[in-house]
Amino acid sequence: MGLREDVERYRAVGEERRQDLADFIRYGDLGASRADAVRIPVKIVDLPEFVYDYRDRGGVGQGDAEVGDAIEPVPGPDGEPGEPGSEPGEHDYYEMDPEEFARELDDELGLELEPKGKEVAEEIEGDYTDVARTGPRSTLDVEHFFREGLKRKLATDFDREYLREALRIDGWGPARVHRWAREANVPVSRGWLEVEYARIDDRSRWDSLAAFEANVEPEPAATRIRREGLRRIPFRREDERFRHPEVVEVPEYNVVVVNIRDVSGSMREDKRELVERTFTPLDWYLTGKYDHAEFVYIAHDASAWEVEREEFFGISSGGGTKISSAYEVASEILAKRYPWSEWNRYVFAAGDSENSRGDTTEGVIPLMEGIDANLHAYLETRPDGSGGHATHAEEVEEHFSDSGNVVVTRVAEPDDVIDAIYDVLSTEDDEE
């Protein structure tokens, strides 16, 4: 329908005018998106018109109100269409699913992450190439069936006229003809010969076999069939063959992403936002690349606990910081729910590099080594760049400098986010 084209065209227009992915990740409003739908604001969508300034215009309402009462604002653009142009800054969104997001990010950052299959395989139905002797009627292999019947017909068919003439050889009779026919591999029965013999006239048309052979030509079966047509084909049950689908094993691409975040007192708003801006696109990216993605969110200060996605970025608590607590919880959860043989694992942790004394070397690093994963990452958010005792990132980096599946990256401000994402995603890539 024309509308389908118009919708595509609208998407194309939206795509042309949407915010650049990198800008979106760095500065854009991530709040309008969900886990499975990335919504990027489109700069302009609707056409301008000569309209009143909406503020100057005012309006009319109904209800018990006094002069001077404030009025609730009209529900915003998410889901409710306002009048075009009535509210400034009303955006439309270009919506993409995680797969598209992953593709676009690959393009923009030049990545090529290939999802890895794990042992778990799904059994799916392949082509209908397997054959069995029983099955539903609808899967009968008709060609085969027909061919067998035809073969059978041809095998039992013989040139009747020819044999009738043979019976007219002087002095032969059915028994003799039968013997002779059998030797020539003509599948005629004795009974049939007897019956015919009784019916025919002129039993001595031919003096000898030689005379018969000289004067009568057998007609090949094909010509005969072509002339007479095929009226009956002997089908037999044993000719039936039924098709079945092949069972094909397809590896399932599963991924679990463990997001760990330091929520202690030192992780203020600006740091939290940087974490969100980095982790969210990573989550989308992996969702887009893998068939099946699950997420585990762990918050920690001096101890760790599992949380829901909605709470993950917003939580903050007081207290000190012990990063290993999070890795312990992660290790437990992964061992219990996501066996390495079946799941690809990504373990991303974020914080400001503050940790209890000794915890990094004695707690975190051994735990990290103990957790099998495609990739471990630590994201250090230090907008104020303070040095001193916050050395977690450094220590991890140094210890794992040779390892191909641990990456440490740093963000101090929104501009760094894209690079951080690239660091994380390209590390695993390099390993290939």
Add this chain to the structure above:
Amino acid sequence: MSIDRRYDLKRKARKLTDVAEDARALAERLGLEPVPVNYWLVDYDEMNALIAYDGFQTRYPHWRWGMAYDRQRKTDRFGAARAFEIVVNDEPAHAFLQESNSSADQKAVITHVEAHADFFANNRWYGLFAERVDAAAMLETHARRIESYMADPEIGRETVERWIDSVLTLVDTIDQHRAFEEAMPVSGGDEAPDDTPPLSDLAVSDEVKAAVFDDEWVEAYGEEEPSEEPVRDVLAYLRTHGRQYDEETGKAVPMEPWRQDVIDVLRAESYYFAPQKMTKVMNEGWAAFWESIMMGEEAFAGDDEFLLYAEHMALVLGSPGLNPYKLGKELWEHVEAVACRREVAERLLQVEGIDVRNFHDAVDFERVRELLLPEPPLDSITPETVSDLSAVDASKVDRAALDRALSGELDFEGQPWRLLTYAGLAERHFALNKREKRGFLEAVERDDLERYARYQFEADRYDSVEEALADVDYAAGWDRMYEVRESHNDVTFLSEFLTPAFVREGSYFAYEHSYAADGNVVSSTDAEDVKKKLLLLFTNFGKPRIEVEDGNYDNRNELLLVHRYNGIQLDVDQAADTLERVFDLWGRPVNLKTIVKSVDENTKQTARRRGREPEAVEQGKLLRYDGEEFTVEELDWSEVEDIAADDVDYATKPEDWLG
């Protein structure tokens, strides 16, 4: 479509055909005169697609339809703004019902549609477009024309779409109160042949034209020179006199024929849809009113059930608390009640002993209420009581139907209306008997009574109240409504019938943006202010009036548009963007004269601190776009005096506002 589904739909459709026929019969008995309606059952996706296309199946290709569809689907994601039906002004009219509606919904919807079909057929504003219109065919032809331009390798989709974009920005700047005419009227009747090239197409300057062709010749040629008077149909003006800007030569050249054709198409469509835009409140109110009468009559759903749907619709319509269905329905009920009250009051004034001065004392309103009730056989019609109808006055009963009912031929179970006439139904539904209108009669004002008395010939026609009320024409309310639905549009409807009483009873208020509160605040509950504000929202499609003042501004063939300022300023940013598009259609620099209210930042801050509204200063401005840059010039008040508000000032902010 699978066989099962098709069968299922057919079954549903069959059942609904009966409902539709019954609804039509009832509608006609109530006095409605709808055009024939074709009903269609569609699924959720088809419904959204139709809504995106304004109820039609084919429109010219453009991404905005995709946007409309996208928004509709998103809004409706959780069924919050479900469209129950969409009905199209055409002959026959087409109505699309969502097949997932419950059968109760469908009945409501069908009655609603019948009323719409009556409105389209009888409201005079619809006749302005054409005597008869085959809208679907017209829109399809338009689509084909535009598609052909898009398919033309020399033009291409993008170019056409960009042109459509430009034209669409001006699609409401038409003269919607006049009958539709093609944009190139040949003055002097029908002699001039259609293919005479317009003078403006000749690529010569005005000086040359003036030198070569004298005035007489131009007049004889039948060419309209850009006129002296301001032109309301801006689109037609641009179609006739506009040019294209040729980037290479830097000159204005005649508009290519396909571009003119596209303007013609979009302009025609704008005129086609204009009456619907101009009668939204009336039309929806009308349909809501009759639907609730019919549904009440059928005792199928109470009035409140419909309003529930209307509340849903309110979400879609944006303005806080203002709902055209509700506003329209309430206004119609007001029209009805006022007319009924007038009828009764006039009768009472003709009773000996009752006059304007003693009306409220002399009349026993309790007694009047009792007398106005419909006679029992009309009120409740059951198999036991139906024979009583024979005794009722012939004007109120359908004698032939009654006979068939009595003989057992006609089954009126659940459809007692089949036995009554328009007059009988009117009595059954008499407005003053409704619960909500209790006390309405008493509330009649002295002024009204005086007005009624002024035109009466016989002051003492009746001896008693009983006698007077026996003569009451119960159909007075409906008769008046039928008159009004023919002649009015939203603006005149609101203007005439939005009375102080109505505003009070409905608790309507006007609101304005307040700088001090940084948000919207109730500015007035005064009826005049509410009316003013409503009229602002509805006059000229709720948009500022823009007219062409001069096609040769500054003697340089520049276009001068003016904004007829009424106290409310334009959205300047959007106006600037729109001017760029106007340039596309004019080919030479374009100007817009307007008045802007400015409040500087300091004043705003002070206002916020002090909780008082800042004073806005009105300033004349000239917005100009020359193809490359956009400029704003301040104008002396003397230069904008002519466009400044002289009649109605729509600003309703009171002098001293927030306490």
